[in-house]
Amino acid sequence: MRRALARLLLVLALPAVLVTVWWVTSEGSTNVYWPPLRTILRTFPEVWTGERLRTDLLPSVLRLAAGYAAAAVVGVVLGTVVGTHRRVRAVCEPVLEFLRAVPPPVLVPVVMLFAGIGDTMKVVVIASGCVWPVLLNTAEGVRAVDPVTAETARSYGITGMPRLRHVVLPSASPQILTGLRQALSLGIILMVISEMFAASSGLGFTIVQFQRGFALPDMWTGILVLGLLGFVLSLLFQAVERRVLGWYHGLRASSRRSP
Template structure:
């Protein structure tokens, strides 16, 4: 518990310093588009009340969770198949490289044509961007499984689901988790972008509405909320990573000891 508290305080140190610099730099500002931080913080509680948290923050988080989960299932599943078979990898690689090079925000108008402007569109947009870091890291993680371990498993007749679960996915899990970490930040960005295109709620929609009505302090509160959301999700991910990859971090720590 003490270690976790120390990590949280260490992670919060730089944001606190940056907020302090922002406070000093914006103090006394008369620019309508650059209000003092104290004004933004004073506006924050009145904007993000319980009602707005329910109608805007909660839908955004649910869309992010659905798109991120869908990307995780598809990315890990396809990545395991592609990484396990050289022929499949050679066949799919050109198409994967082509699709990976297409920026997901460009696909928003296309996805709107097929999925409409509801939550399905936003979930698909988030998943379409999150899937690539997960997929590619899974492929590389599966490819990097030690051949000696694979041969040992074959010798002991460890096959099928047991081989996949206890050897392949376990050995590839550090890179899979790295892909999931990268996808989380991508998902937050795409969540906001999808809500700015066509929506009637969500954080991105609210920020745009404040901007269009020249409620600049309210707009800045939305940006602060997004930063806070990303920070909290990052902390939660680090906690889950420590639990899932405890064996991996323990192994690395043991190898560093003299």
């Protein structure tokens, strides 16, 4: 109980300090672009009603979920193939490095030409950016499988899908989860950017509309919603990660305790 309470205090300490600093430094501000935090918080419940959450926040979350899920599946599958087969890696590595170096926001106008301006375009933009951290981390994790473990599995006749399922993927799972964590933060950024182009709903669209209408306190409330969304998704990801990698964290803890 005490450990959980101490952990909660550590999680909340820095946000509390930052909010306090923001409140103090912005109090009494007359700058139209930098309204007091008190004004932003008073405006928040007026702007983010249940209807606006349904029409703007929910579509953004659904687009993010679709693009992120597609990137996770494609990244893990292709990363496993690239990491397992040396010849495939030698052929694909230059192309992968080239594509990874292209910033995903630059692809938005190109994707619009092929996918239109609807939800498909936004999902494709999110997936095209999120896939690279997952793919590259998966490939590195598969390549780093312990040779002794791999050889032991081979000596027992564990090959094909059983080897992939029981040896390769569990050994690479810490790297895969690292790629998925990186992809999550990148996906939130791409979600907002994609919604700033020819959109009629979503967090990015709403924030831009507030900015164009000089409703700056409303714009700041949208930024707060975006930050809260990232925080909640991070907590959910940590919960999933602790469950999936429970064996890994337990192994590391036991290795630290051993003399």
